[in-house]
Amino acid sequence: MEIYDLPAHKLAELMHNGEISATELTRAVYSRISDVEQDIQAYVTITEDQAIAAAGALDAQRKAGKSLGPLAGIPVGLKDNICTKGVRTTCSSRILENFTPSYNATIVDKLEAAGGVITGKLNLDEFAMGSSTENSAFFPTRNPWNLSCVPGGSSGGPAAAVAAGEAVYALGSDTGGSLRQPAAYCGIVGMKPTYGLISRNGVVGFASSLDQVGPLTKDVRDCALTLNLIAGHDPLDATSAVLPVTDYTSFLCNKIEGIRIGVPREFFSKDLDSRVADAVKKGIKQLEDLGAHTDECSFPHAEYAHPAYYIIATAEASSNLARFDGVRYGYRSLSKDGGDLDLAAMYLQTRSEALGAEVKRRIMLGTFALSSGYYDAYYLKASKVRTIIRDDFARLFEKFDILVSPTTNAPAFRFGERADDLLTLYRSDLYTTSVNLAGIPALSVPCGFAEGLPVGLQLIGPAFAEGKLLQTAYAFEQSNSYHLARPPLKGRNAETSTKNSPGRE
Amino acid sequence: MKLSKKEVENLAQLGCFALNEDEKELYCAQLSEILEYTELLNHLDTKDVAPTYYVLPMVNVKRKDQKQQPLSLEDVFRNAPQQEENYFRVPRIL
Numbered sequence: 001m002e003i004y005d006l007p008a009h010k011l012a013e014l015m016h017n018g019e020i021s022a023t024e025l026t027r028a029v030y031s032r033i034s035d036v037e038q039d040i041q042a043y044v045t046i047t048e049d050q051a052i053a054a055a056g057a058l059d060a061q062r063k064a065g066k067s068l069g070p071l072a073g074i075p076v077g078l079k080d081n082i083c084t085k086g087v088r089t090t091c092s093s094r095i096l097e098n099f100t101p102s103y104n105a106t107i108v109d110k111l112e113a114a115g116g117v118i119t120g121k122l123n124l125d126e127f128a129m130g131s132s133t134e135n136s137a138f139f140p141t142r143n144p145w146n147l148s149c150v151p152g153g154s155s156g157g158p159a160a161a162v163a164a165g166e167a168v169y170a171l172g173s174d175t176g177g178s179l180r181q182p183a184a185y186c187g188i189v190g191m192k193p194t195y196g197l198i199s200r201n202g203v204v205g206f207a208s209s210l211d212q213v214g215p216l217t218k219d220v221r222d223c224a225l226t227l228n229l230i231a232g233h234d235p236l237d238a239t240s241a242v243l244p245v246t247d248y249t250s251f252l253c254n255k256i257e258g259i260r261i262g263v264p265r266e267f268f269s270k271d272l273d274s275r276v277a278d279a280v281k282k283g284i285k286q287l288e289d290l291g292a293h294t295d296e297c298s299f300p301h302a303e304y305a306h307p308a309y310y311i312i313a314t315a316e317a318s319s320n321l322a323r324f325d326g327v328r329y330g331y332r333s334l335s336k337d338g339g340d341l342d343l344a345a346m347y348l349q350t351r352s353e354a355l356g357a358e359v360k361r362r363i364m365l366g367t368f369a370l371s372s373g374y375y376d377a378y379y380l381k382a383s384k385v386r387t388i389i390r391d392d393f394a395r396l397f398e399k400f401d402i403l404v405s406p407t408t409n410a411p412a413f414r415f416g417e418r419a420d421d422l423l424t425l426y427r428s429d430l431y432t433t434s435v436n437l438a439g440i441p442a443l444s445v446p447c448g449f450a451e452g453l454p455v456g457l458q459l460i461g462p463a464f465a466e467g468k469l470l471q472t473a474y475a476f477e478q479s480n481s482y483h484l485a486r487p488p489l490k491g492r493n494a495e496t497s498t499k500n501s502p503g504r505e
Numbered sequence: 506m507k508l509s510k511k512e513v514e515n516l517a518q519l520g521c522f523a524l525n526e527d528e529k530e531l532y533c534a535q536l537s538e539i540l541e542y543t544e545l546l547n548h549l550d551t552k553d554v555a556p557t558y559y560v561l562p563m564v565n566v567k568r569k570d571q572k573q574q575p576l577s578l579e580d581v582f583r584n585a586p587q588q589e590e591n592y593f594r595v596p597r598i599l
Contacts, residue, residue: 102580196561209559238566239559307543318520325521328593329584340596351522360524364516365536368508371519381546383556388549390557422535423542439560463560 004032004165005486007218008074009225011168015062015073022055022062022073025168026117029075032165033119035491042141042151042161044080044090046120051075054117061115070225072115077167079158080121081128082213083202084108087118091204092136092157093126095324095331095354105202106234107171107213114229119167123157126356127321128178128206130154131428132413135358140415143185144487145453149412152182152428158216159186164489169217169226173203175210176309177407177432180444183216184407184456187446187485189223189473190216192432194463195439196241199234207316208239210309210436219483220445220474224248227466243464251467252474257291259472262400266302267431273410279448279455280406283476287404290475294404297396305389305434310426311369311382312437318366321359326350390438397462402472405431407444407456431458441466445473446482454482506544507537 003011003025014020030048037043058073078084081091083101085108090096104112111118125135133141133156141156143149144164151160155172159182162170172179174192183190191214198213205211215226227248234240263284268277288294325347326332333349335341341349355363369378396403409430418425435442440463447457457476461469477483508516513533517524524532578591587594 099584102576102583235566235568239561239563241561301549304546304549307545310539311543311546322521326586327595330586332586343596343598346596347521348523351520352524355522360517360520360522361532361535363520363522364513364532365539367516367519368512368536368540371516378540378543380556381551382543383558384551384554385546385549386557387554388551390560423538426539437557 001486002165003028006168008071008168008222011074012070022058022117023052025073026051026055026075029119029165029167032491036164036489037166038492039147039489040142040144040160040164040166041139042077042122042157042164042166043120044092044123044138044157045088047087047118050087051117051119058115058117069114069229071229073117074168075119076111076116077119077122077158077161077170078108079124079155079170079172081124081173081204082108082171083204084118084121087121089121089204091127092124092138093354093356093359094137095350097137097331099330101202103202106199106236107230108202110230122161122170125154125156126359127204127317128154128173128175129317129358129362131181131425132418133157134415134419135356137356143412144489145187146412148414149453150185150415152185152412154178155182155190155216159183159188159190162186162188162216162218163487165486169215169222171213171226171230172216173211173213174436175206176313176436177429179214179216180407180432180442180456180458181429183444184454185412187454187482187487188216188218189220189443189445189483190214191223191227191443191466191469192435192441193227193231193466194241194441196239197231197243197441197464197466199237199240201234201236205320207313208320209316210313212436220470220477221249221252223443224252224470246467248467248470251471253471254475254478256287256472256475259292259402259468260400261287261292261294261472262297262396262403263294264299264302264396264403264405265296266299267405271409271427271430272406273450275450276406276408276410276455279450280457283447283457284404286479287472287476290479292472295400297400299392299396301385301388301392302434304385305437306427306430308382308385308389309433309437310365311378312386314362314366315369315379316366318363318370321363324351324355330354386437389434393438393440393462401461401465401468403460405458405460407431407458411450411453411455435460439463441469443469443473445477446485448482506540508533508540
């Protein structure tokens with residue numbers, strides 16, 4: 001394996017033993033970026049100079065004998081809806097194309113304090129609304145396993161970057177599956193933690209009661225290490241939970257004898273691709289071989305989670321996105337001669353020009369669900385169904401420690417394949433949205449391939465059971481080799497530096 | 506539920522953006538399709554179910570009323586589309 005193929009914990013070991021410096025590692029990652037980025041297009045903004053400087057400073061600290069954390073000096077990429085002081089944060093939207101935050105998200109402060117070397121900002125579906133990065137206002141990101149396929153979304157840029165070796169790990173966000181679905185499509189590990197475990201301060205809101213930040217990593221140990229770094233209460237996020245500090249790596253014991261795993265039959269419905277079903281069933285057999293007790297069960301209202309999610313998520317989005325009005329930051333439209341429009345025309349034209357089609361669609365849907373006369377039948381109804389979904393999960397977790405399902409109903413699809421069929425596109429998050437409605441944690445771990453494309457296995461746990469999820473995922477991962485597979489990316493010669501591409505800094 | 510073109514126009518107006526004729530037709534069809542899909546929820550009896558808005562038990566969080574360091578003026582106006590002295594400049598309202 002090349003340096004850029006290694007997980008963070010292996011690199012940390014090499015660094016600790018003096019076999020590689022943070023600067024060498026960072027340069028290796030940027031050399032990989034200049035090799036494959038033309039094919040993958042994961043980055044909206046590359047921050048090479050800052051990263052090399054940060055790595056150099058860490059090397060000096062290490063040399064001076066300072067004790068550094070396990071992820072110090074490891075290059076990490078950030079989804080571009082996470083605010084970074086002094087580095088533009090676009091949400092892959094025209095309306096924020098030139099927005100440079102004045103402060104860091106709390107998780108960025110935590111990363112920096114722990115010596116994380118930030119490689120740049122990664123592409124997403126505009127404002128995290130989508131399943132493929134085709135809704136990015138700038139360009140789509142390609143799947144490293146097959147360049148004619150989507151990487152998933154909305155965290156498609158971060159997932160593709162990690163899979164392609166353009167970042168060792170990354171942080172993204174998950175509102176309805178935006179970490180787990182791209183992780184499954186790109187053959188890596190992605191976790192949506194419990195709502196409230198990780199601060200959302202400085203992460204641009206899409207649906208505030210559903211959004212949660214989480215890691216995208218090459219293996220389960222890296223996932224645990226990243227969670228250690230970013231979890232914890234934040235006074236700047238009123239929805240952040242107060243919990244004792246946990247070392248998530250302490251759960252990686254490679255033993256799952258006796259763990260009770262439920263297999264909801266509704267997640268193996270007619271929507272499921274047979275190749276994905278085969279890989280997931282093989283995965284479940286593997287969990288049994290490791291000593292887990294698996295049992296089929298019913299998640300009776302599963303089919304209602306997805307429509308309820310679309311009402312709640314769009315309702316919250318329509319409210320959250322009202323702030324982009326061209327007044328204090330972001331894009332502002334001018335009249336044809338470059339002068340001022342009147343105020344109403346300025347609002348209207350700014351949002352007409354700078355918001356994309358999917359964002360407008362969701363704002364309209366959410367506005368409808370919240371509007372007088374329809375509120376009870378749509379928004380209130382969906383919020384009640386949300387209670388029913390939570391109750392379903394609560395009942396299942398009386399009997400099971402963990403639930404297992406496919407992460408997605410099919411492997412990565414081809415570009416454009418689902419562009420004209422919204423409902424089919426939306427259904428790529430059929431198995432992930434219920435988790436956000438209930439606020440519980442889930443992760444996707446690689447469990448095989450379907451014609452060269454990775455397949456993900458989803459593990460779902462009750463609130464704050466991240467430890468149990470990691471324990472199960474780790475034992476599963478250590479008994480197969482899917483996490484060691486790397487995409488057959490040739491890369492181009494490194495002559496054209498990505499630094500010279502338009503729109504990059 | 507099928508939305509009319511007029512209703513789509515109204516939603517866009519509430520969302521504060523304008524649509525051209527092609528967009529109105531497209532969104533009319535798409536939003537109607539999505540709404541019809543969500544009406545699956547009507548199969549469920551929710552008469553006696555309380556709604557969930559937040560999954561965590563939420564309480565008001567208050568901070569101490571203490572003086573804090575605000576952002577510098579430079580930071581506040583860093584992204585201003587138009588600025589005049591220490592104000593955000595906007596088009597005339599009156």
